Amino acid sequence: MTQKYKTNPLKSGHPMAKALADLIKHQVDAMITMQSVRTFENFTAIKDSLHNLDQRLAELTPRSAEETQSLQRGKRLIIRKDCRVPGCWKPAKSRGLCGTHYQAARRKGKL
Numbered sequence: 884m885t886q887k888y889k890t891n892p893l894k895s896g897h898p899m900a901k902a903l904a905d906l907i908k909h910q911v912d913a914m915i916t917m918q919s920v921r922t923f924e925n926f927t928a929i930k931d932s933l934h935n936l937d938q939r940l941a942e943l944t945p946r947s948a949e950e951t952q953s954l955q956r957g958k959r960l961i962i963r964k965d966c967r968v969p970g971c972w973k974p975a976k977s978r979g980l981c982g983t984h985y986q987a988a989r990r991k992g993k994l
């Protein structure tokens with residue numbers, strides 16, 4: 884059976900009890916402060932992620948009535964892709980290659 888205190892031992896008036904109570908209060912305050920800072924940092928990180936997601940979603944949201952209609956008809960949105968050759972940012976025309984790299988691949992017999 885656990886011993887039960889009739890009064891809160893930390894409020895017993897004993898000088899050591901008061902020092903201990905102050906120490907605990909100080910520790911708890913410090914823990915709450917640290918936790919608050921961490922929670923705030925987490926919130927900031929989540930807010931940043933949501934902001935990034937918002938921007939990405941805005942890029943995917945149809946901007947014109949035509950785009951909306953083509954989406955509603957189940958057409959695939961044509962997303963411009965760059966040439967798959969690393970470092971080449973020309974738009975891909977065929978097989979993921981730009982005109983230049985497509986011709987080069989054909990000449991080398993790789994297509």
Ligand SMILES: [Zn+2]
Nearest residue numbers: 966971981984
């Ligand atoms: Zn290219």
